[in-house]
Amino acid sequence: MLARLQSAMGRDDLIDQMVLLPEPKQGQTRQSINLIVGYDASPNSHTALDIAFWIAHQTRLATNQEVTVQAVYVIEEHPTTDYYNILNFAKHLPTREFSVSAETKSATSVITQPKLTGIKSYLQTDTVKPLQEADRVLWQARSLSEEWQGSFKSHLRFGCVSTELRKVAEFASADVLFVGCQSFYHPLIETLGANFPCAVLGIPECIDE
Template sequence: MLMRLETALGCEGSTQKMLLLSKPKPTTAKPNAEVCELEAQTINFVVGYSGSTNSQGALDIALWMAHQTRLVRPQRVVVHVVYVVDKTRPKTIANADRVLWQARCLASEWRGSLNAHLRVGEVATELSQVAEELQAEVLLVGCQTTNHRLVKQLAHQTPCSVLGLPQ
């Protein structure tokens, strides 16, 4: 998916810049019945979303990836937008509804499945928990470098690869 995006944008090497943290999903040999059941499962992409320009870019990439995946895979593909309210800043809860509505509006343009999640706590911990609960394929954030504080925190917690925005 990322290679197709790179080709479409004409930006050689941009996919390497987007991969902020690589954690391939473990593969195990499954009997045929389990493989068939696995094929029917939902593919989940998780996006850390704050309403910022960078998080909107991450959501756009997730929606594009979901659209491309739907074209070639039989499974249902769902983008999960996660807005995390810092528990030390209760005023941001009022902002959450507006931010999640904004994400739903962006998703409607792609006509894709989108679930919005509101979590309270530490951003990296909450994003990692959602990714783990959903067995997400990938977690997308609005960061542009592996040196970003959030990416460093996710490195110790998240069960899946983390993608960001190319510089």
């Protein structure tokens, strides 16, 4: 995947820049590919999502394999670490997952902002604004997926960022997790741990050049 990206951009250093945690040794062949993106609509996470869609598109063309991109927005229950401009989360919300949008494939219809479902009983004064923000963030992710016309899912989760990203990656049997980090020294990468179930890719520093 990264070799094709390097070739398209005329670079030879993207693998060194983007691989923040290496792929675990698995030795298994999958019929479908799942790309997970930690997303919060910040510029860096938006770049990570765009790269994921580009890689998904090129992989479909090159291999004819089914590729699904899944955006994950996490509202942190008790934030203690500043992830600055990568994943920013609200406070004091219960650990629970809600489905924000159904899987989208090859859509050409007019984009309308989806509404959160299954949360009416959860709407309290201190949770309405974070949930409205989550609605907006994941709508942006879905809008970008419409441009790529690929298979897309979105997730809204509550809890610890690294824990929830791991849960989604394990449940989806993810091949890659994309995040908006540019260094493996980033606090988020450190909390994901060396035994993460899939490779973790960041965004290259040359993206601003």
